Amino acid sequence: MKLAVIGFGNAGGKITDKLLWYEQKTNRDLIKTALSVNTARVDLARLEHLPEEHQFLIGQTDSRVKGHGVGADPELGAEITEMDRHEIDRALDTVPVYDIDAFLVVAGLGGGTGSGGAPRLAEQIREQYDEPVYGLAVLPSRDEGGRAVLNAARSFRTFADSTTNLILFDNDVWRGSGDTVEGGYDRTNEEIAKRVVTLLSAGEIDDSPVSENAMDSSDIRRTLSENGVSTIAYAESDRIPEQGGFLSSLRSNGTHDWNGADSATKVNGLIRQAVQSRLTCPADIDSAERSLLIVSGPGEAISRKGIESGRRWIEQTTESVEVLSGDDPRPDADTLSAVVLLSNVTDIPSIDQLQEQAVEAKENIEKQEEVRKEETEELLTDDDDVLDPI
Secondary structure (H helix, E strand, O other): OOOEEEEEEEHHHHHHHHHHHHHHHHHOOOOEEEEEEEOEEEHHHHOOOOOOHHHHEEEOOOOOOEEEOOOOHHHHHHOOOOOOOHHHHHHHHHOOOHHHOEEEEEEEEOOOOOHHHHHHHHHHHHOOOOOOEEEEEEOOHHOHHHHHHHHHHHHHHHHHOOOOOEEEEHHHHHHHOOOOOHHHHHHHHHHHHHHHHHHHHOOOOOOOOOOOOOHHHHHHHHOOOOOEEEEEEEEEEEOOOOOHHHHHHHHHHHOOEEEEEEEHHHHHOOOOOOOHOOOOOOHHHHHEEEEEEEEEEEHHHHHOOOOHHHHHHHHOOOOOOOOOEEEEEEEOOOOEEEEEEEEEEOHHHHHHHHHHHHHHHHHHHHHHHHHHHHHHHHOOOOOOOOOOOO
């Protein structure tokens, strides 16, 4: 699949930057163009892999913004996006629409620019182009505070409605207890990039060998069907030794097993491990409507029989016959990976929790605002209310 990726807001820009980095690192060919749109100049300046000419600052002429962000205010983020639609059109004009299969709009939902602006951008793209518009939304961790939770809960519904399909990533599940703030986000962004690039680049013609059972963009588009929410499963083998191990044995006679087990068993086990480990957003997997499985790595280590066994297991586990599978040989890889897209999941506990916490946060914020209003009024007024203001 060929993508035009647009990172909206701080988190969206950083994730887009990381997607470019991982694509280059693994010699894949996925992103035809990448853009970053933000209301804060300093956030754009931190991007390392996205060229400056693909960075677009909006809200410069608005007295409330002036290139310094929208202060976690999603209404302002949405308003600025609408107001500077001409600037966003200028960004979209750089997209080679004739050469892409889909748009991917990336945003964190806890702030203001991404949560408010990304859904507006997705709506704008769907009005102007025929290609599907997928979303990649990052839910905030609970320690980011009630305001972030409230922003995310409100934006989630709008973003899901405005995209063809919305892929979720839950920061709460992935942040390590020992992570620094910056280090934690960088690590989770790398995990996002690894999954998204491995999944969506499969089947594209690049320097890798042609796959025996290649996926193409139509398979991905079929799986990411209209108006759904999706999550991604992923597992990776330990490093495969070059000398005296599985690969060298296969190259010599094609029959040796991998660490004491045949390759079909290993591949099947890796697929099960992926689905049973952390998803990008935890969900009840039997609520998935459709699934897509890709096994990527050294061609000698990919077992067709193992993939078929894994595909049948996913069918049984999800109770769905809509499961597609394919392989993606990568001669330079030293690990084997299995990535599974679980599409149109309907049972997502973290969304239920997010909405409950958002309702509570909304009530607390409104109560605090009322108390502050009363306290300010008391401060400005004498006890007997006998003094008139000038």
